Each structure stands twice: as C-alpha cells, then as structure tokens.
Amino acid sequence: MRGRVQDARRRKIIGSAIVILLTMPFVAMQFTREVTWTASDFGAAAFLLALCALTYELFVRRIANRRTRGITITGLLGGLLVIWADGAVGVF
Structure with missing residues (x-):
C-alpha cells in the first residue's frame, strides 16, 4: 500500500512540474x-x-540500484536538455 501512495505522490509532482514548465x-x-x-x-x-516523465517512471520501477538509477535519470535529463536546446535555437 505504501508503494502506491508514493507512486501517486510522485505522479502528482511530475504532473505539476510539467504544468509549471509549460506555464512559464x-x-x-x-x-x-x-x-x-x-x-x-x-x-x-x-x-x-x-x-520524459513516462521514461522516468519506467526507470524508477525497473532499476533497483539507486546509483544506477541516478546515473540513468541524469542521462535522461541531459538528453531532454539537449533536445530542448536544439529545438529552441538549433544549438547542434
């Protein structure tokens, strides 16, 4: 039961972050x-x-080792930023 509460809380935080990022x-x-x-x-x-949020959810559920999860999520966020920067101003 506790895992479901944490999952719901994480989804609310991610959804709120997406809304805030699009509102800016x-x-x-x-x-x-x-x-x-x-x-x-x-x-x-x-x-x-x-x-990116769906991929994050997949990583959080599938990767048990916290260090590996952190490295993978850092790579995911780095990829997101590269795609965002290229789409915004054509950096690459």
Missing part, C-alpha cells in the same frame, strides 16, 4: 515579444516532457 513560456509571452510560442510549440513541449 505562456506567462512570458504576456510580458515580452521575445517569447513567441505557437500551439504546436506547446504541443511539442508537452509531448517531450510527457515522454
């Missing part, structure tokens, strides 16, 4: 012309974040 550019668009996201930009960002 929306709010920035109200104050500056520097940020111009279209609906497809928000959709692509939501898809990328949701895919």
Whole structure:
C-alpha cells in the first residue's frame, strides 16, 4: 500500500512540474515579444516532457540500484536538455 501512495505522490509532482514548465513560456509571452510560442510549440513541449516523465517512471520501477538509477535519470535529463536546446535555437 505504501508503494502506491508514493507512486501517486510522485505522479502528482511530475504532473505539476510539467504544468509549471509549460506555464512559464505562456506567462512570458504576456510580458515580452521575445517569447513567441505557437500551439504546436506547446504541443511539442508537452509531448517531450510527457515522454520524459513516462521514461522516468519506467526507470524508477525497473532499476533497483539507486546509483544506477541516478546515473540513468541524469542521462535522461541531459538528453531532454539537449533536445530542448536544439529545438529552441538549433544549438547542434
């Protein structure tokens, strides 16, 4: 039972983080012309974040060793940042 409560709490935190991350550019668009996201930009960002969250959930459930899990999740977040930076400004 305790595992289900932790899983539900983790999902709420991840979902809240995704909403906050998607809200930030929306709010920035109200104050500056520097940020111009279209609906497809928000959709692509939501898809990328949701895919990353689902992959994170898979890693947390499948990898028991905390060190290996940490290294794998760090790689996942690094990959997310590389894809985000390339999509945003074409860094690579």
